[in-house]
Amino acid sequence: QITLKESGPTLVKPTQTLTLTCTFSGFSLSTSGVGVGWIRQPPGKALEWLALIYWNDDKRYSPSLKSRLTITKDTSKNQVVLTMTNMDPVDTATYYCAHGVLVVVAAHFDYWGQGTLVTVSS
């Protein structure tokens, strides 16, 4: 049974750095073809993909946010960490992590965490 859970601050101030942790179980991030992705959703708006890390440490980032994002994994702890710098109120959103499956050259997400709401406000 695959499960994922996001953790981190619920409130951050503008210009601060956000650090989110995804803790998962039921799979290994050392298995070929597996990845973990981060997706966010501002209130009432659409899903937006942020970043993805694969079993082989290949990292992919949204082109529009690449300069602000860093994704890392700790396979022994079954955790993936996302950092986003220079937070702004427009970054207020529910942040999801999800189990990724590589098909040919790209991934999709078959299991999702419950999401964590991050509010950016002074």
Next chain:
Amino acid sequence: SYELTQPPSVSVSPGQTARITCSGDALPKQYAYWYQQKPGQAPVLVIYKDSERPSGIPERFSGSSSGTTVTLTISGVQAEDEADYYCQSADSSGTSVVFGGGTKLTVL
């Protein structure tokens, strides 16, 4: 940057067929995936690799692909199918994951 285009809303009566489209230039080269999201819940994968259905997803959900457009079809729509639906794919190189803007399905 690469975009996937969906209609903002689709409305159908119970028992009818709902069709939700998603358009993108790279769709002939990349698989499409569909997610259902109900209010306050995380998305759920309902179609993968254009037309495959994960275990546990009702048979009334199906997917198809034609050129630069993919379609999610829900046959015999039920009230419980009312939700937001998102398509997802990748750019032509597979480097970036992309989500469509979402379609709100209303069951009248």
